[in-house]
Amino acid sequence: MTPIVSAVKVGKSFGTVQALSDITMDVAAGEVVCLIGPSGSGKTTFLRCINQLERFDSGALFLEGELVGYRRAGDRLHPLAEAQIAQQRRATGMVFQRFNLFPHLTALGNITEGPVQVLRQRPAEAAEHARSLLAQVGLSHKADAYPSQLSGGQQQRVAIARALAMRPRLMLFDEPTSALDPELVGEVLAVMRDLAERGTTMITVTHELSFAREVGHRVIFMDGGRVVETGPARELLSNPQEARTRGFLAAVLS
Amino acid sequence: MTEPAAVVLDSASALDIAQLRHVRPRHWGRIVSATCLLVLLALLVHAFAIGQINWATVGVYLTWPTILAGLLNTIIMSVCAMALGIVLGVAAAVARMSPNPVLRSTAIGYAWLFRGTPVILQLLLWFNLALIFPVLGIPGLWSARAVTVITPFAAALLGLGLNEGAYVSEIVRAGLLSVDAGQYEAAKSIGMSHSLSLRRIILPQAMRVVVPPLGNQFITLVKTTSLASVIEYAELLHNAENIYYSNAKVMELLFVAAFWYLVVVTALSFGQAVLERRFARGIARAR
Numbered sequence: 001m002t003p004i005v006s007a008v009k010v011g012k013s014f015g016t017v018q019a020l021s022d023i024t025m026d027v028a029a030g031e032v033v034c035l036i037g038p039s040g041s042g043k044t045t046f047l048r049c050i051n052q053l054e055r056f057d058s059g060a061l062f063l064e065g066e067l068v069g070y071r072r073a074g075d076r077l078h079p080l081a082e083a084q085i086a087q088q089r090r091a092t093g094m095v096f097q098r099f100n101l102f103p104h105l106t107a108l109g110n111i112t113e114g115p116v117q118v119l120r121q122r123p124a125e126a127a128e129h130a131r132s133l134l135a136q137v138g139l140s141h142k143a144d145a146y147p148s149q150l151s152g153g154q155q156q157r158v159a160i161a162r163a164l165a166m167r168p169r170l171m172l173f174d175e176p177t178s179a180l181d182p183e184l185v186g187e188v189l190a191v192m193r194d195l196a197e198r199g200t201t202m203i204t205v206t207h208e209l210s211f212a213r214e215v216g217h218r219v220i221f222m223d224g225g226r227v228v229e230t231g232p233a234r235e236l237l238s239n240p241q242e243a244r245t246r247g248f249l250a251a252v253l254s
Numbered sequence: 255m256t257e258p259a260a261v262v263l264d265s266a267s268a269l270d271i272a273q274l275r276h277v278r279p280r281h282w283g284r285i286v287s288a289t290c291l292l293v294l295l296a297l298l299v300h301a302f303a304i305g306q307i308n309w310a311t312v313g314v315y316l317t318w319p320t321i322l323a324g325l326l327n328t329i330i331m332s333v334c335a336m337a338l339g340i341v342l343g344v345a346a347a348v349a350r351m352s353p354n355p356v357l358r359s360t361a362i363g364y365a366w367l368f369r370g371t372p373v374i375l376q377l378l379l380w381f382n383l384a385l386i387f388p389v390l391g392i393p394g395l396w397s398a399r400a401v402t403v404i405t406p407f408a409a410a411l412l413g414l415g416l417n418e419g420a421y422v423s424e425i426v427r428a429g430l431l432s433v434d435a436g437q438y439e440a441a442k443s444i445g446m447s448h449s450l451s452l453r454r455i456i457l458p459q460a461m462r463v464v465v466p467p468l469g470n471q472f473i474t475l476v477k478t479t480s481l482a483s484v485i486e487y488a489e490l491l492h493n494a495e496n497i498y499y500s501n502a503k504v505m506e507l508l509f510v511a512a513f514w515y516l517v518v519v520t521a522l523s524f525g526q527a528v529l530e531r532r533f534a535r536g537i538a539r540a541r
Contacts, residue, residue, distance in 0.1 A: 053439055083447060090445035100440035104458050104536045114444030117454055146536035166444055 002065040003028050004170050004201045005050060009059035012045060012225075019045045020056065020225045027170075030199045034212035034233065037222035038248060043205045046222070047172050050203070051092040052085050063091055064169060090118065093163030097175040099155040101147040107134065107158045108143040111165045119166065126165070133161040137191050153184030157191050164195075171195065173204040189215075209252060213237050221245045311506040315497065316513060324493030325514050331410055331489060332476045332518075338415030339475070340468075343422025348452065350427055361423065368420035374481050377413035380404065381485040410482035410489075418475055425467045429460030461533040469526035473519050490514055 005027040012020040020042045027033050035043040048054040049061060052069050060077075061068040068088060070077035080088070102110050111130035115121040121129075134140050137157040147155050156176055163171060173192065177185040189211050196202060196215045206212060212219050216233035221242070229242045240246045263271075315321055350361035368376070383390075384400035391397025433456050441451030483492035494511040498504045 051443060053442060086442070086445050086447045089442060092443075094439075094443035096436060096440065096443075098436055100434075100436035102437065102440065102455055102459075104533075106536070113454065114446070117450060118445040148536060162444065 001029065003062075004031075004064055005203070006062040006065075007046075007059070008061070010046070010049060010056045010061050011058035012042075012049060012054060012056045018225055020049070023059070023227055025220065025227065025230065027201065027203060029169075029201055032196045032200075032202045032215055032217045033204070034216040034219045035203065035205045035222060036207070036209070036212060036219060036248070037228075041222040042225035043222045044174055045225075047174050047203060047205055050170070051089050051094050051172060053094075055079065063088065086118075090166055091169050093166055093168035093171045095156070095159050095163055095171070095173045095176045097178050099147070099152070099159045099179070101155050101159055101162070103147050106144050106146055107139065107150070107161075110147070110158055111162045114162065114166050130161070130165060133164050134158075136164075136194070137161050138187070151184060152180045153187045156180065156188045160188075160191055160195075169201065171200055171202045173202065173206070175205050175207065177206070177208060207252065209237060209249070221248065223248070307505050307509075308503070311503050312509050312513075315494075315503075315507055315510045318497070318510075320493045320497060321490070321510055321514070324488060324490040324511075325518075327488050327493075328476065328479050328490040328514075329518065331407070331414065331479045331482065331487065332472070334411055335414035335418055335479070336472050336475055338411065339418025339422045339471075342416065342419025343426050344457075346419060346423035347426035347430060350423065351430060365420045365423055368417050373413065373417050373478060374484060376417055377409060377481060377485050380409040380413045381406070383409075406482070406485050406487040409485050410479070410487045413485075414475065414478065414482070418471070421471055422468065425464055425471065426460065428467075429462075429464035430456060432463045433459045458533065462530075462537060465526065465529050465533055469522065469529070472526075473522055476518055476522065477515060 003026040005025070007023050007025050010020055010023040011018070023042075023046055025033075035046065037043050045054055049056045050063070050068070055069060060070075066088070067077075069080055069085060071080055072078075101107075102113065105113060108127060108130050111133060112123065112126040115126040115129065116123050131140065131143065134143055137160055139154060139157055139161070142150060142154060142158070145154075147158070150158065160171075160176075176192070177188050180188065185208070189208060192202070192204070192211070193215050204212075204216070213233055218230065219233045219236045220230045221228045221236065221240070221244075223244050229236060229240060229245045231241075236245070237249065240249055346361040346364055349357040350365075352358055381404065383404050387400050389397050390400050390403050437455055437459065438451060441455040446454070479487075479489050480491040482489055483495065486492070491511050494507040498507040
């Protein structure tokens with residue numbers, strides 16, 4: 001079966017800084033992958049390359065077998081036009097660290113915006129789906145609330161529903177609980193756990209090691225823009241093979 | 255004179271004191287200044303009442319057909335020039351924020367040129383365009399004599415609209431800059447194209463910042479249309495002047511024009527308040 005994500009020697013530089021080097025990995029359908037590592041290790045950059053908020057500049061990245069962001073002409077890869085990039089982005093849902101809900105739209109409006117404006121669904125149909133997603137994240141009663149009237153945890157759950165509304169084949173989470181007050185982290189992780197149990201393919205950049213251990217199928221430890229170690233979640237977290245992984249885990253857990 | 259004795263607390267009097275009525279402080283300074291202002295205002299009203307002005311004439315000309323026609327022309331020109339200004343302004347603001355250096359410098363040059371010269375000069379330039387281009391048109395397709403194309407209306411619309419666009423572009427740019435970068439990313443992440451995200455996500459949020467200065471700009475424009483009188487556009491002030499050239503009721507007709515400008519500007523201020531409420535949706539502190 002074609003992996004959902006297939007990265008082959010993906011690299012990315014910001015000017016003279018090499019943010020990503022030789023990232024090679026596959027993510028299978030239904031797999032929950034957690035990216036961990038110190039800040040500046042490239043895990044967020046890699047996530048943003050998958051949905052093309054950043055453009056990788058070497059190697060190749062495939063989403064369900066389709067080359068991301070480029071088309072081949074002879075022995076060169078040419079960047080896709082903006083419309084095609086927008087088209088490819090629909091396959092992935094993104095949840096941001098700082099939620100990034102649209103403040104001028106209600107919770108329901110945030111969720112239906114993509115389906116109605118991008119997928120051209122009928123508003124009634126989109127609203128029906130949105131209400132079922134709000135129920136799924138436990139916020140049926142907040143459909144008409146504006147983001148400013150919601151707590152951080154509620155905003156992040158609406159943001160997850162907004163991403164799910166596009167029926168993505170892959171969900172990307174960029175430190176989804178880092179901007180939350182400690183008592184609100186649990187409700188967001190519970191929604192993510194529920195998604196994982198429903199068989200959603202997920203890549204999560206996270207510092208929540210207990211979530212990675214319990215929900216993650218695989219953990220990838222990155223440092224300096226490279227994959228240092230990868231393995232089944234429990235195994236890697238309890239018995240890391242690389243010295244850098246051990247150092248990082250010791251620092252985080254202490 | 256001795257200081258009034260401070261109230262000293264002892265256990266017996268505390269309850270009595272707590273029951274006394276509190277008198278509000280008197281602001282003598284405010285009362286005096288308000289009285290002075292009212293007296294000055296009364297003197298001003300009195301002066302105009304006994305001055306050499308015929309109020310009955312003002313009343314007659316308020317609804318004079320020529321005046322109302324001028325008022326209508328003023329409103330039409332304001333709306334058309336503002337519409338042109340907003341279209342040009344939004345385009346120039348978006349171009350100015352583009353990574354493409356040609357687009358960016360064109361937008362900068364446009365704002366520089368039209369903000370850098372007086373509006374009245376621009377109006378005269380457009381009106382006299384026939385002096386350099388006697389014939390306008392697209393070679394082989396269509397052409398016409400400049401004097402018939404560049405009517406006072408066309409010259410005023412071009413002059414005021416282009417000038418307005420230059421100012422509006424800066425207002426819109428400020429609005430676009432006020433929207434968090436995360437909003438662009440969120441819009442992209444749900445598959446929106448750049449133009450769709452501008453229209454649905456970015457501009458509606460920018461409007462909250464844009465409306466107050468844009469309203470200010472519109473009010474200024476309503477009054478600036480009076481400059482079009484120099485190129486024979488029959489707006490409110492132009493028509494009022496034409497009447498007093500023949501009947502010498504100068505002040506009466508200026509008052510008539512002033513009255514109608516105030517009416518239009520007042521109506522606009524209400525419209526602005528409505529728009530501000532509309533775009534404050536979802537923002538907790540909507541003031």
